[in-house]
Amino acid sequence: MKKKIRRIIVILLILVVAILIAIFGYNKLQDSNEQEQETIVKKNVKVITSETDKKKQPVSVTEDSIIFNSRPEYREGDVIVSGITSTSKNGFIRKVIGIEKNGDSYVVKTEPAVLTDVFEKAQIYKRIKLTEDGNKSASYSIGKTENTYNDVQNVISQADNTYRTVMLADKKEADDEDNGTDYVFGKKFEMESDPFTISGEAGFDVWLDIKIEIKHGNITCGMAIKSKEGGKILLKCGKDWNKEEEWGLWEKSLPNYEFVVAGIPIVVTNKLELNAEAGAELEGNIGLSYELASETTTGFEFKSKTGKVKEIKEIDYDSDGLQWETISVSGEASAKIAIHYISKLYGCSGIDVSAGISGKAEGEANQTANTDLEGGYAGSLDLSINPEIQGELIVDIPVFAEDLKKQPLFEAKMKPLWSKHWESSVKWKDDLEWTETGKQGSKYITRYSEVNNIACPVFQFDVPWGWKIESEEVGNGLDKIDEKVVLTNEEGVTVTYWDCQHQLGGRSELMLKADISKVADSEFKPTIPDGVGVDESSADEPYANLGTMIVAKIHVTGEMDMKIDTEYSDCDSVFYAVVPESYVGEREFIGQAGEVDEFSFPYPTPYAFIAESEDGTFTAGEEKQIINILKSFKEAE
Incomplete structure (x- = not known):
C-alpha cells in the first residue's frame, strides 16, 4: 500500500513539473511569436547559417570580401547576415558592393552594414x-x-x-564542475x-x-x-x-x-x-x-x-x-x-x-x-x-x-x-602617543642588580606590540658583559641593551666613518648612578659630564682597511643608539666591538642601547618604532 502511495506522489510531482514547463514554455513561445510578428525584415536581406547548403556557404571570409566556390545568387545592394558557421565564428552583417570572378572562385566585395539595413521594423528583447x-x-x-x-x-x-x-x-547546468x-x-x-x-x-x-x-x-x-x-x-x-x-x-x-x-x-x-x-x-x-x-x-x-x-x-x-x-x-x-x-x-x-x-x-x-x-x-x-x-x-x-x-x-x-x-x-x-601600558611584560626592567643582589644602575625600556625578548644574558660579575638583552621584531630588526664591565675592545683592521645626527630626545636623565656614593662622586668622573642624552641616527658613510687603504671607500648603512648629545657630528671608530664601544656611555661602567638591522636599512614604520623604544630608555622608576 505504501509503495502505491509513493508511486502516486512521484507521478503527481512529474505531472506538475511537466505542466509548469509546458506553461512556461508556452509563455516563452508566445513572447517569441509576438516578437516575430513585430519584426519585419527587408526584402534585400540574405541569410547564411550552419544549416545552409554547403555549396552556398562561403569558403573564406575576410574584412571586405566573402569568397564562394560557386557563383552566389547575390546582387549589389543586398545585405548578407551570417550566423555562426565554420568560416565565420562571430557571424557578420555585410552589404554587397560588387561581385568578381577570381579563377575558380567568386569574390563578393562587401562593406559593413547595420541593423537598420536588416530590419524594417523590430522589437527584440x-x-x-x-x-x-x-x-x-x-x-x-x-x-x-x-x-x-x-x-x-x-x-x-x-x-x-x-x-x-x-x-x-536543463540537467547539464546542474552537472557543471563545482x-x-x-x-x-x-x-x-x-x-x-x-x-x-x-x-x-x-x-x-x-x-x-x-x-x-x-x-x-x-x-x-x-x-x-x-x-x-x-x-x-x-x-x-x-x-x-x-x-x-x-x-x-x-x-x-x-x-x-x-x-x-x-x-x-x-x-x-x-x-x-x-x-x-x-x-x-x-x-x-x-x-x-x-x-x-x-x-x-x-x-x-x-x-x-x-x-x-x-x-x-x-x-x-x-x-x-x-x-x-x-x-x-x-x-x-x-x-x-x-x-x-x-x-x-x-x-x-x-x-x-x-x-x-x-x-x-x-x-x-x-x-x-x-x-x-x-x-x-x-x-x-x-x-x-x-x-x-x-x-x-x-x-x-x-x-x-x-x-x-x-x-x-x-x-x-x-x-x-x-x-x-x-x-x-x-x-x-x-592616544597614539600613550606609552604607559600598565601591563606586565610591556616594559622591560634590567635584572643584573636583582640577580646579583648588588647596587648598580637599573634601567627600563618599552617592549611594544609586535616585538619580543629574543634573548637575556645576566652575568655574575666575572664576565666582560654583565647583562645583554636582545629585543627583536618579525623582520629581524634588533634593539640590544649592553651592560659591560669595561670596553670590549678586540683587534680589527677596519675603520669606519659615520655621521651622527639627533632624531629624538631621550627620557634618560643622568644623575649619580646607583652604587656610587655621594662622597665618592666627582665632577671629574665621565658620568658627571654626560649632559643631555638623545636618540641618534648613525649613518656609516665610509670604510677603510687600515692595512692596505689610505682613503675611505663609500658605504651606506644606518643604525640607532642612545648617546650623549655631544656625540653629534662626524666620528671614526675601529675594533671588533666598535659600535658597542664607540656608542656606549659611562655610568660609571659602559652601557649601550643600540638598534640595528641585518642590511643596515629600516622601513619608515620600523624607524618610528625603534626610535620610540630607544626614547623610552631610562632609569627604572
Missing part, C-alpha cells in the same frame, strides 16, 4: 544567461507602446524567476606578491540583456550586463609600501551564442574575467577583510533620433562592512575584486565593463595596551566599501547604427556603498 558550457536565453514581449529601457528591465526581472525555473529542466562557490562562475584564491597576500573567494551569475527597437529607419538599442555577485576577501600588507598589484584569477571566452529572430541569426560573443587588486601607500602593516553580496546592472541605451547614449548603472548590496587589524599603520590600503565583461554583437560592437567592489582604509592607528580604549587600538581611520565601475562602448565595426561611436562609460565616481569613520577617542592623536 532578449535575456541571455551566461554559463560555462553554453549560454541559454529567453525572449520577452513588452507590448506595442513606447517603453523606456527601465520598463524592459522591470518586465524581464519579473520574468526572471520563471526563466530560471524553466532552466532547472567551482567552490554558490554561483555559476567563481573561484577560491590565494595570491602573494611582496608585501601583499590576498585570499578569499568570489562567485557570480551573469545575464546579458539585449534590446533592439527599429521603426521608420530609427533605432533604439542597448546592452546591459546584470550580475549577482558574492564573495569575501582578505588582504594583508606586511610592511611599508607604495605599490599597486593586480592578479588575473580567472578568464573564460564563452562559446559564441546565436539566437534567431524572424529568420535572422544574431550572434553574441562573450568574454569574462575575474581579477583581484591591492594597493598601499603606507608605513607599517595592515590587514583588511570584508564580505559582500551585490546585484549590479551596467550598460547603455542609444537612440538614433537624438544621437545620445544613456548609461545604465545600478547596484544593490548587502555587507557588514570593512574589518581591519594592525600593529602600527599610517597611510592607506585597499583590496578589490572586479569582474570584467566583454559582450559584442557579431564580435564588432558592444560593451566592455569592469565592475568591482573595493574595501579601503585610510588614516593612522596603533595597537595599544591602554585599557581605557575599546578594541585595543589608538588612532583614527576612514573605512569604506566602494563600487568601482569602468566601461567603454565598443564600436570596432558599426552594427547597431552608423552614427554610434566608441566612447567611455561610467566616468563619474560613485558614492561609497558603506562608510565609517573610526577613532579611538576625541583625543585620538594623544
Whole structure:
C-alpha cells in the first residue's frame, strides 16, 4: 500500500513539473511569436547559417570580401547576415558592393552594414544567461507602446524567476564542475606578491540583456550586463609600501551564442574575467577583510533620433562592512575584486565593463595596551566599501547604427556603498602617543642588580606590540658583559641593551666613518648612578659630564682597511643608539666591538642601547618604532 502511495506522489510531482514547463514554455513561445510578428525584415536581406547548403556557404571570409566556390545568387545592394558557421565564428552583417570572378572562385566585395539595413521594423528583447558550457536565453514581449529601457528591465526581472525555473529542466547546468562557490562562475584564491597576500573567494551569475527597437529607419538599442555577485576577501600588507598589484584569477571566452529572430541569426560573443587588486601607500602593516553580496546592472541605451547614449548603472548590496587589524599603520590600503565583461554583437560592437567592489582604509592607528580604549587600538581611520565601475562602448565595426561611436562609460565616481569613520577617542592623536601600558611584560626592567643582589644602575625600556625578548644574558660579575638583552621584531630588526664591565675592545683592521645626527630626545636623565656614593662622586668622573642624552641616527658613510687603504671607500648603512648629545657630528671608530664601544656611555661602567638591522636599512614604520623604544630608555622608576 505504501509503495502505491509513493508511486502516486512521484507521478503527481512529474505531472506538475511537466505542466509548469509546458506553461512556461508556452509563455516563452508566445513572447517569441509576438516578437516575430513585430519584426519585419527587408526584402534585400540574405541569410547564411550552419544549416545552409554547403555549396552556398562561403569558403573564406575576410574584412571586405566573402569568397564562394560557386557563383552566389547575390546582387549589389543586398545585405548578407551570417550566423555562426565554420568560416565565420562571430557571424557578420555585410552589404554587397560588387561581385568578381577570381579563377575558380567568386569574390563578393562587401562593406559593413547595420541593423537598420536588416530590419524594417523590430522589437527584440532578449535575456541571455551566461554559463560555462553554453549560454541559454529567453525572449520577452513588452507590448506595442513606447517603453523606456527601465520598463524592459522591470518586465524581464519579473520574468526572471520563471526563466530560471524553466532552466532547472536543463540537467547539464546542474552537472557543471563545482567551482567552490554558490554561483555559476567563481573561484577560491590565494595570491602573494611582496608585501601583499590576498585570499578569499568570489562567485557570480551573469545575464546579458539585449534590446533592439527599429521603426521608420530609427533605432533604439542597448546592452546591459546584470550580475549577482558574492564573495569575501582578505588582504594583508606586511610592511611599508607604495605599490599597486593586480592578479588575473580567472578568464573564460564563452562559446559564441546565436539566437534567431524572424529568420535572422544574431550572434553574441562573450568574454569574462575575474581579477583581484591591492594597493598601499603606507608605513607599517595592515590587514583588511570584508564580505559582500551585490546585484549590479551596467550598460547603455542609444537612440538614433537624438544621437545620445544613456548609461545604465545600478547596484544593490548587502555587507557588514570593512574589518581591519594592525600593529602600527599610517597611510592607506585597499583590496578589490572586479569582474570584467566583454559582450559584442557579431564580435564588432558592444560593451566592455569592469565592475568591482573595493574595501579601503585610510588614516593612522596603533595597537595599544591602554585599557581605557575599546578594541585595543589608538588612532583614527576612514573605512569604506566602494563600487568601482569602468566601461567603454565598443564600436570596432558599426552594427547597431552608423552614427554610434566608441566612447567611455561610467566616468563619474560613485558614492561609497558603506562608510565609517573610526577613532579611538576625541583625543585620538594623544592616544597614539600613550606609552604607559600598565601591563606586565610591556616594559622591560634590567635584572643584573636583582640577580646579583648588588647596587648598580637599573634601567627600563618599552617592549611594544609586535616585538619580543629574543634573548637575556645576566652575568655574575666575572664576565666582560654583565647583562645583554636582545629585543627583536618579525623582520629581524634588533634593539640590544649592553651592560659591560669595561670596553670590549678586540683587534680589527677596519675603520669606519659615520655621521651622527639627533632624531629624538631621550627620557634618560643622568644623575649619580646607583652604587656610587655621594662622597665618592666627582665632577671629574665621565658620568658627571654626560649632559643631555638623545636618540641618534648613525649613518656609516665610509670604510677603510687600515692595512692596505689610505682613503675611505663609500658605504651606506644606518643604525640607532642612545648617546650623549655631544656625540653629534662626524666620528671614526675601529675594533671588533666598535659600535658597542664607540656608542656606549659611562655610568660609571659602559652601557649601550643600540638598534640595528641585518642590511643596515629600516622601513619608515620600523624607524618610528625603534626610535620610540630607544626614547623610552631610562632609569627604572
